Amino acid sequence: MTTLQFxxxxxxxxxxxxxxxxxxxxxxYxxxxxxxxxTKEFFDSLTGDDALELGTWGIIALLIGAAFGRVMLIIMGFMTDVHFRYRMGMMLRRNLLQHVLKQPGARAIPCSPGEAISHFRDDVDQTEEAASWSVDVFGLTCFAAVASYILIGIDAQMTLLVFLPLVVVVTVAQLATSRLQKYRAASRxxxxxxxxxISEMFGNVQAIQVAGAxxxxxERFRKFNDERRKTMLxxxxxxxxxxxxxxxxxxxxIGIILLLAGQKMQSGAFTVGDFSLFVYYLTFVTTFITNVGKFIxxxxxxxxxxxxxxxxxxxxxxxVLTMKDALLLRKGEMLKPADAAARQExxxxxxxTGLTYRFPDTGRGIEDVHxxxxxxxxxxxxxxxxSGKTTLVRTLLGLLPKDEGTIQWNGKPVVDPSTFFTPPNSAYSAxxxxxxxxxxxxxxxxxxxGEGDSLKQAIHDAVMEYDIEHLHQGLETxxxxxxxxxxxxxxxxTAAARMLVRDAQLYVFDDLSSALDVETEQKLWERLFESRGGATCLVVSHxxxxxAHADHIIVMKDGRIEAEGTAxxxxxxxxxxxxxWSGDERTADDAAAVGDQAAVLQSKQ
Structure with missing residues (x-):
């Protein structure tokens, strides 16, 4: 896409x-x-050459009325400009963020979060600025055309002698904008x-301190700032x-007008009003040339x-940047899904059937999963x-873009898993x-x-009530x-509660209980069955x-289903x-042995 097409x-x-x-x-304009x-008539009235014959105070009243009217129009113009710029910026940022969020985690952004923020802020603002200036150029072009017609009717020679040098000056100045473009890119x-x-430092404070770095x-940050200062300057x-x-x-x-107007005024071919009109319009015509330069x-x-x-x-x-989707700008607005009926089914x-995804860098992943x-x-x-467990569920949910395969919900194809497998259809814990x-x-x-008892129930199902009671500020900690x-x-x-607070038809747990002790994990599954018996659960776990709770177990190996059935x-x-199975028994025995040793040591202290 070229810049003009954009x-x-x-x-x-x-x-x-x-x-x-x-x-x-x-x-x-x-x-x-x-x-x-x-203004021309006002100055001509001082010499008795005015055609309106309104008198000095009448002309002053007209000028005040015109100024007041222009002020009101400018207020309205700023309102329309702000609305247009705001929606355009929102559209760009929404589309860019939506695209980033749909990408696999490893490919979400090709730069640091701090650099991405610069793109979202500065580059979108610059785009808004260019689009907004196009409006000014159009309006000022109309003014320049009308003003030039009037001025040429008064004195064509002077009009050409005044405005042509200005066009040349501004055109020459525009030749320098290629260098400005280079400086702007370096500054960004x-x-x-x-x-x-900054983002890296805040995200790795402990690692920096441990390394004594x-x-x-x-020093590295100071160097970056120094380079930024030079390029921005x-x-x-x-x-x-x-x-x-x-x-x-x-x-x-104005200087050219003064040099040329004197001789013409002496001959009577150029009045004081004509001179004032040239000077008055000159400001706006030059503003037109200036704004064209700024737009370029x-x-x-x-x-x-x-x-x-x-x-x-x-x-x-x-x-992708200019996709025309709805902008939800009013409080309480919700995006209405196209497949609303399916989402409630x-x-x-x-x-x-045949679900396949291969990571671009390694070629590994899942292959032909049914x-x-x-x-x-x-x-x-x-x-x-x-073995591909996490890759399987992430591809199923659309968090990774499938290479091949079909997914059907009650026999109906799921076209876009990334948007379909969200509440109330599905909820996911990573x-x-x-x-x-x-x-x-x-x-x-x-x-x-957190309406009604939904938050309280989710906390109970996630076995978090004891932890919250012992936090200093409870849920507000x-x-x-x-x-x-x-x-x-x-x-x-907490991730489990986050998932369970959203009522869904399908709950997907990815190795949720790996950091839980056996008793807490047992409670979690029991409470889940007790309160959400009708829900479908897909669990990644060893x-x-x-x-032991599973109705059906799928064993993965090398990206494929090796076996399936009951335990x-x-x-x-x-x-x-x-x-x-035997490995999990050894892990449990080891954990119990460590717990017994800790209890013995504590009793001796």
Missing amino acids: LLRLITFRTGLYVTNAVAWTII LVPIAPGLI EATSRVTGA EERVI KDKLMGEALDSIFTNSVNLG TNFKQMSVALKRLISLLQGAPAK RLDTLSV LQLKGGSFTVVTGTIG QIPRMYSDTLRNNILLGQK MIGPRGVKLSGGQMQR RKAAL EELLRTSATFQEL
């Missing part, structure tokens, strides 16, 4: 709003035509490195130099912003480390829970309203960055507590399952 797609995102904005600012003519890259370094990290100086040329071209034009500058800078935004798409077409069977889940069943996916530096309550709800104030088991149960059947027929 700009046109932005303009047509809300065509009606853009046209309204353009019309409003065109009227604003055309309004000075009338005050210019009134330097800013991205600084924000990226504080001084080296600070060049960018700012070049921009200010061009603005200075554009702005002071008005003074050049912003347009070139937008090409830099477009390249940086496309880099976050990682190969996806640039049109109770799960009877979930069928997977499985079927019955409504209300408890299915466990087990296998050794690296292998490594992601926590935020917020209260425990907000980490569980994630914006959902701040758990710190990435949940550092919680133990591994508490984080897993723990005996989960395997009793697999203990007779599957060597891999026998090894996992």
Whole structure:
């Protein structure tokens, strides 16, 4: 996509709003035509050459009325411009974030979070600026055309002699914008490195302290800041130099008018009113030339912003940035799914046929997986480390883009798993829970309203009530960055509560209980069956507590299903399952031995 095509797609995102904005600012820029003519009559009235014969105070009243009207129009123009720019920026950021969130975790963004923030903030702002300036250029072009027609009618020679040098000056100045584009790109890259370094430092404070690398990290950060200062200084100086040329071209034009008008006024071919009209219109015509220059500058800078935004798409077409989906801007608005009927349909069977996904870097993954889940069943996916358990559930849920295979919900194809397998259809608890530096309550709800007893029930089912009672501020406890104030088991149960607070037909647990003791894990599964007996569960686990509850067990090996059946059947027929079962027994015995030793040591102290 070229920069011009990108700009046109932005303009047509809300065509009606853009046209309204353009019309409003065109009227604003055309309004000075009338005050210019009134000013001409005012000065001619002083010499007795005016045609209106309104008198001095009448002309002053007209000027005040025109100024007041223009102020009101400018207020309306700013309102339309803000609405257009706000929606355009929201559209870009929404589409970019939506695309990033749909990617596999390892490919979500090709840069640090700090650099990504720079793309979302600075590059989108620059794009908004260029699109907004296109409105000004259109309005000022209309003014320049009308003003030029009037001035040529008064004196064509002077009009050409005044405006042609200005066009040349501004055109020459525009030749420098390619260098400005280079400086702007370098400035943005330097800013991205600084924000990226800040993100890395905040995210790895403990590692930096343990390594004793504080001084080296600070020196590296200082170097990035110094590079940013130099590049931003060049960018700012070049921009200010061009603005200075554009702005002071008005003074050049006035000087040319003074040199040419004297002789014409002496001959009587040029009145004082004509002189005032030339000077008055000169400011606006020069503003037109200036703003054209600024638009060209912003347009070139937008090409830099477009390249940086496309880099976050990682190969996806640039049109992803300008997809015209609904913007939910009003409080309480909810996106209505196209398949609303399907989303409310109770799960009877979930069928997977030929599901395949291979990681691009290694070629490993899952291959030709066939499985079927019955409504209300408890299915466990087990296998050794690296057998493809997590890859299977993530591909099923659309968190990884399947290479081949079909997924059917009650016999109906699931076209887009990433959007279909969300509440109320499905809820998911990841292998490594992601926590935020917020209260425990907000980490569980994630914006959902904790209506009625849903939050209390979810906490009970996740076996968290005892932990919350012993936290200093209960559910309002701040758990710190990435949940550092919680133990591994508490984080897993917080993730379980987060999932269970969302009523769903299918619950997917990815190795949820790996950090739980045997008793807590047993309680979790018992409470889940007791309160949500009709729900379908797909569980990734090698723990005996989960395997013992399973209606059906799938054994994975090397990305394929090696065996499946009940625990009793697999203990007779599957060597891999026998090894996992006995391995879990040894792990439990080791954990019990460690607990006994700890109790003995504590009694001796």
